[in-house]
Amino acid sequence: MTARQELLELANLWCEQDLTPVQFDRMQSLLRSDAELRSVFLRFLQVHGLLVWDGGNHLSPSSDQEDLQQAALSCCSDPDLILADFAGASRRQKRSQRVRAMLMAGVVVCALAAGWLTRDAAIVNRDGGSQTVQAIPVTPVPETLQDHGDGEALKPLQSPVQIVHQQTAPETPAPPEAIGTPIASVSPRIVDDAAIVSRIDKLIARGWAENQVQPAERADDYEWIRRLSLVLTGSISSSEDVAEFVGSKSPSRRQLLAESLTLEAATADNLAGIWTNLLVGRSEKQGVDRESLRRFLTAQFAENKSWMETACRLIAAEGRNDEQGETNFLLAHLNAQATPATAVTAKLFLGHQVHCTQCHNHPFVRERGQQEFWALNAFFKTSVRKPAPDSRAWILTQDGEAGMTFYENRRGQQIAVLPEFAGETVDGDVSRRTELARILQEKGQSEIARAMVNRIWAMFFGYGFTNPIDDLGPHNPPSHPELFDHLTESFIAADFDVRRLMRWLAMTEAFGLSSIRTESVSDIDQPERGTLPLFSRAYPRPLGPEQVYDSLHAAIHSVAGSSDSRMIWQHRSTWVGQFVRSWGNDENEETLAFDCNVAQALLMMNGKDLEQAIPAAVEAILAMPDRNSANPDRRLLDLSMAALNRQPTENEQSVFRTRIRTLSKTMTARDALRSATEDMFWAYLNSAEFSSVH
Amino acid sequence: MLRDRTIACGSSRNRQAVERVLEERPQLSTTDENQTKPEDTGPDEGFIRTFTASQRAIYLSILPLVHSPADAEEILQETNIVLLNKWQQFEKGTNFLAWARTVARFEVFRFRRRNFHRIQLLDEDVLQLLAQQIDEDSLELELQREALRECLSRLRDEDRELIQKRYAPGASGDRIAAALGRPANSVYQSLGRIRRVLLECVRRRLVAGGSTP
Secondary structure, rough: OOOHHHHHHHHHHOOOOOOHHHHHHHHHHHHHHOOOHHHHHHHHHHHHHHHHHHOOOOOOHHOHHHHHHHHHHHHHHHHHHHHHHHHHHHHHHHOOOHHHHHHHHHHHHHHHHHHHHOOEEEEEEEEOOOHHHOOOOOOOOOOOHHOOOOHHHHHHHHHHHHHHHHHOOOOOOOOOOHHHOOOOOOOOOOOHHHHHHHHHHHHHHHHHHHHHOOEEEEEEEEHHHHHHHHHHHHHOOOOOHHHHHHHHHOHHHHHHHHHHHHHOOOHHHHHHHHHHHHHHHHOOOOOOOOOHHHHHHHHHHHHOOOOOHHHHHHOOOOOEOOOOOOOHHHHHHOHHHHHHHHHHHHHHOOOOOOOHHHOOOOOOOOOHHHHHHHHHHHHHOOOOOOOOOOOOOEEEOOOOOOOOOOOOOOOOEEEEEEOOOOEEEEEOOOHHHHHHHHHHHOOOOOHHHHOOOOOOHHHHOOOOOOOOOOOOOOOOOOOOOOHHHHHHHHHHOOOOHHHHHHHHOOEEEEEEEEEEEEEOHHHOOOOOHHHOOOOOOOOOOOHHHHHHHHHHHHHHHHHHHHOOOOHHHHHHHHHHHEEEEEOOOOOOOOOEOOOHHHHHHHOOOOOOOHHHHHHHHHHHHHOOOHOOOOHHHHHHHHHHHHHHOOOOOOHHHHHHHHHHHHHHHHOHHHHHHHHHHHHHHHHHHHOOOOOEEO | OHHHHOOOOOOOOOOOOHHHHHHOOOOOEEEEHHHOOOOOOOHHHHHHHHHHHHHHHHHHHHHHHHHHHHHHHHHHHHHHHHHHHHHHHHHOOHHHHHHHHHHHHHHHHHHHHOOOOOOOOOOHHHHEEEEHHHHHHOOOOOHHHHHHHHHHHHHOOOHHHHHHHHHHHOHHHHHHHHHHHOHHHHHHHHOOOOOOOHHHHHHHHHHOOOOOO
16 A cells, blocks of 8 residues: 555545544654655545535535536536436346437537527526525415316315414414514505616616626516516416517506516415425425415415514514414424524524534624523423324413523523523513514514515516515625615515515516626626626526426427326425435524426436326327327427427427437337427426526 | 525534634624614624625635535634624725735635644644645635536446436435445445545646636
């Protein structure tokens, strides 16, 4: 063994803290002996350090957004990679049949990709890993896809929640009505929507002017409806809706669509899904009824309850978790002296990152000290969870001990605190979390509004005014301070009307821009490289797993013309669950190892559904009497509208025709057509374009 | 990631160290000393940005000298305290990282002296040699990181998974071994092999693209 090898072996054991003293001495003497060895040793430890720092996080391409898109891109631009990927897949899955289909698809994709990729030379890389995934999770709920948002679909979901209200209102000291702002829908007192939108446009345009940036072209109707649909409902649009929208002559068609989409049940479901994930995570935890929480949120969003009310009900929740869905949020976070409850509440509702201040003061923000953390914590610490006597449900109550709670400061002293927030101390025989909700309504309006505005903005644009979106404060100045203030004030004035906020954003000039960048934009407006976002174009971003699932479903649905009810909520959450890893840290965080590589996603679909659904859909298309002509263009139009919500490009048309010609040499014309159609559909579904919000 | 490290939660293990630093530098205020808090303005925005952006680089200049992530984090914390405390001494336009690394280096030595009784910490003379070597090699961090990313993607699936498990937050070699039902030694060997592969791969990539740095 050479000295180098020996040293590396010792260094390896050192990293694992498994060296004997003798070995350790040997390692040191090797290090003393030779500069070359020291150099190798350092590089070895650097690799170790890089891995440690990133917490294994950039390891799987999956968990890193940057790699995500790289993977999606390279998948389309590098045939070797596709082959390698699929070869791996076939080893694992032994499903040569499907792999063959996908290989075919892959080859076609590569031919197509060139077209789309040159359209936007770089699908943008994004930084921020799991953070970003968190920032733009879009989660619709399939049940209602069948009913497509006519309001009927929601009824069964609403009623249990309403019944619950009636049951518990007399029992709890603070009935929900008293907790939240009582106004559920839009109040008449506010500003006019058009003025708000034009102010947003003005402030965004000022940023362009100051940076001498030429904004991108206006997005065409195809691009716009697909993006809006993904943002609001969490799924691409159906072919029919696209055709209807694009065919409409009305000059206000975008406004009409924005209004109707925000009213759709799918949008409420999507928001509920996003917030369920934010509040309790994607993984199932013992004692947490995600489904019940989701029902609660769906009802809140469907009825467009004020965000303040929803936030306060979540914070002040009490009762059985199968009946009071909102209790599940805190039930999930009462562990570890309720420090997760404290940190997650501050992060999600106030946009404050406080988890570190449980141990030490915030390094830059004076008012966020250890004392403040534990004073906020005291609101939650006395809450108690216990099993319901007669069932598997859990009950959340506030009947813990009253009085001071304690924490240990950095000098090891025990410090007593009373619950305190925004300068108001709560003591005596009161329900502490209800008091917190009251204080938030009185003094926390601005913070709650800011946090939500930033989050919804990021949902629409891919970036918030700050990065990360839930770390607000003087240490993290926003990209557009005046605009951020303006939106926050407007949102408060509109009584925290989420639907209205979303309509404002949908109607902005910035949201209506194309993702294709112009020359001048490319250098300056690149938030993915760490510059401040100027929103001078739509930033492409990968779909989240729920979006992929639902968009696949929508595409197949569009092609087949019928709904397949086998894809249900349970199936989707199981599927998404494959990508989730819990960290068990003080925020009960989890990461999502989803690389948005649709090919992989398809393979992981656990098969039968998709394996059968796609050929079946293709059969359906071929069987349609008016489409059973020899004209391949018509069929290609069906496919591209279904999968990409747009018309096929000339390049795609020629690729498709060539494919049919090639196949006809070895099979009958009809089989060639079917095969080519199926390959084309796979190709579209595997494209980077399909797997991005752009 | 960055955020977590920047203001990483000091464990109780840290407390003593921090406390001592506080005693040595009474001007550093914390809530514990609220009543005597002097009105200093705190670091300005530019400083904070640079400071935050440099965390990884500082950490990576510490870790090779101490090998244990927990120790490295503790030293990083201490370094940060000094940096924040002395922010006014930093001259804008000069190399922040160089300054920060000097401070970090100093903290490494102090840490070594403070923990003189601990085994498996490198002797001071070795530290000194390694420190010199770091300065000579001036390893290009970002390039390395880029290279490492690519190298990871080239690993065999099972190897990548093992690395991923090993470096997941809170994980350690022996715990993984227990979880996998493999003897710790064999897991260490696998890890060593994969690390060497990565090392070699990173080196090659850097040489290949070596004209740039």
